Amino acid sequence: QVQLVESGGGLVQDGGSLRLSCAASGGNISSYDIDWFRQAPGKERKFVGAISRSGGPAAYADSVKGRFTISRDSAKNTVYLQMNSLKPEDTAVYYCAARSGIYYDVRGKGTLVTVSS
Numbered sequence: 001q002v003q004l005v006e007s008g009g010g011l012v013q014d015g016g017s018l019r020l021s022c023a024a025s026g027g028n029i030s031s032y033d034i035d036w037f038r039q040a041p042g043k044e045r046k047f048v049g050a051i052s053r054s055g056g057p058a059a060y061a062d063s064v065k066g067r068f069t070i071s072r073d074s075a076k077n078t079v080y081l082q083m084n085s086l087k088p089e090d091t092a093v094y095y096c097a098a099r100s101g102i103y104y105d106v107r108g109k110g111t112l113v114t115v116s117s
Contacts, residue, residue: 007111
């Protein structure tokens with residue numbers, strides 16, 4: 001059973017950048033579609049972006065399009081979420097989740113991103 005661990009979160013100033021990692025163990029991350037979600041305090045979880053196992057272009061929520069980039073490093077069994085031009089409203093816990101079919105196989109525990117104004 002594949003497991004996912006997110007890392008790279010932290011405190012950054014408005015306009016700054018962070019790169020989050022979603023590292024897989026117990027399975028090949030390239031066998032899954034990987035989605036990124038975020039959940040701000042007191043709010044519902046929202047889709048951020050996704051990268052497919054087929055290697056096609058990543059998809060993004062409108063709120064992050066042009067600022068966030070998802071990439072995959074198969075050799076490191078890791079998917080990355082590069083976040084640029086961060087805004088205070090990007091503050092949330094960020095999660096990655098793996099799908100081999102319609103439903104999610106597994107989700108990580110998340111990493112907190114805090115953007116100060």
